[in-house]
Amino acid sequence: MLNTRKSTIFAIIISLLLLVVAPVSAQDDDDDELIGGVLNIYSARHYGDMEGPFLAFEEATGIEVRISQGSPRDLLARLRADIERGNRSVADIFLAIDAGVLAIATEEGLLQPYTSDTLEANIAETQRDPDGHWYGLSQRVRTVVYNPENVTEEEIDTLNDYADLAAPVWEGRLCMRPASHIYTVSWTSGLIYNLGAEEAAEVISGIANNVTRYINSDTSQIRALVAGECDVALVNHYYMGRLANGDDDDQATFEAVQLKWMNQGEDNTGTFYNINGAGIVANAANVEQAQAFLEYFSTIEGQAPDETGISGVNYEFPTNPEAEINETIAAFGEVMLDTGYPLWEYGDLQAEAVELLEDNGFGFSEN
Numbered sequence: 001m002l003n004t005r006k007s008t009i010f011a012i013i014i015s016l017l018l019l020v021v022a023p024v025s026a027q028d029d030d031d032d033e034l035i036g037g038v039l040n041i042y043s044a045r046h047y048g049d050m051e052g053p054f055l056a057f058e059e060a061t062g063i064e065v066r067i068s069q070g071s072p073r074d075l076l077a078r079l080r081a082d083i084e085r086g087n088r089s090v091a092d093i094f095l096a097i098d099a100g101v102l103a104i105a106t107e108e109g110l111l112q113p114y115t116s117d118t119l120e121a122n123i124a125e126t127q128r129d130p131d132g133h134w135y136g137l138s139q140r141v142r143t144v145v146y147n148p149e150n151v152t153e154e155e156i157d158t159l160n161d162y163a164d165l166a167a168p169v170w171e172g173r174l175c176m177r178p179a180s181h182i183y184t185v186s187w188t189s190g191l192i193y194n195l196g197a198e199e200a201a202e203v204i205s206g207i208a209n210n211v212t213r214y215i216n217s218d219t220s221q222i223r224a225l226v227a228g229e230c231d232v233a234l235v236n237h238y239y240m241g242r243l244a245n246g247d248d249d250d251q252a253t254f255e256a257v258q259l260k261w262m263n264q265g266e267d268n269t270g271t272f273y274n275i276n277g278a279g280i281v282a283n284a285a286n287v288e289q290a291q292a293f294l295e296y297f298s299t300i301e302g303q304a305p306d307e308t309g310i311s312g313v314n315y316e317f318p319t320n321p322e323a324e325i326n327e328t329i330a331a332f333g334e335v336m337l338d339t340g341y342p343l344w345e346y347g348d349l350q351a352e353a354v355e356l357l358e359d360n361g362f363g364f365s366e367n
């Protein structure tokens, strides 16, 4: 009895001590701003690529991130199944690497809208769904890389637009990603949007005629340029950023090739690009944490130019105009992006793009 009373008193004293100590440590660590809890993410990006930004997010918010990875199509299917089952979804955030997939998810009611003053101030209007179903957090630009050993200056001067890839001068000299890959499909949808279906078909047919190899990896395409298997390839710019910052072999590969932004100039469309973007899942269980995710990654900290930023970690361009651009890709020169093709329309032409690629002899697998 006495023992119990003693321990009760002891417990009360400890509690009182904690009460005194806790607020002090809270102030020291800024704990009062931490949200805490967990956030489940369906991610089309590998966790390895995102480790730095997610760790920074966890530190800033106290929210524990849990990742489930998959291809965009797999993740869409999982979201549909989750939502059909009703109740709460397994995922809170859908992180995609293609605006078309985000637009399709929106149309299917898989994402819920969220807007805030922070998001609207941080993310340019062209880089987010008009109703707030998703936000672009970084940009990847699909453009030409060539081997200057095998391409003359006169030749490269004639290659300014995607349509120029169809010219006879490039016969047997192009590497391309197969039409089975979303990068090729989305890029083709951009051609259809800007040129119309008829002209886009002519361009694709001409390009298909010029391709010597289809390679389902942009890094391998760049290596094929150095090996002399092809002279010109179409790749996402960040693969050049990765090579430039890789090991000696990667850096030698980077040094051996040149990047050129396509469709530049005042009267031109700008280069085709896509986004790494995210939206809150329709029946997310952790809505507050999901909102905090979007808010955080819209800031200049979330989009830092180094390995802690969602853009910097992968040498992508930030969607927050105030965020600093990673120095490797800043050195590629200023680029005008094709913002005339609205991101929220990227989903509309995907099926037509696949059909057009198929009808015009574009390869669907490696060769």
Ligand SMILES: [Fe+2]
Binding pocket: 236
């Ligand atoms: Fe990629």
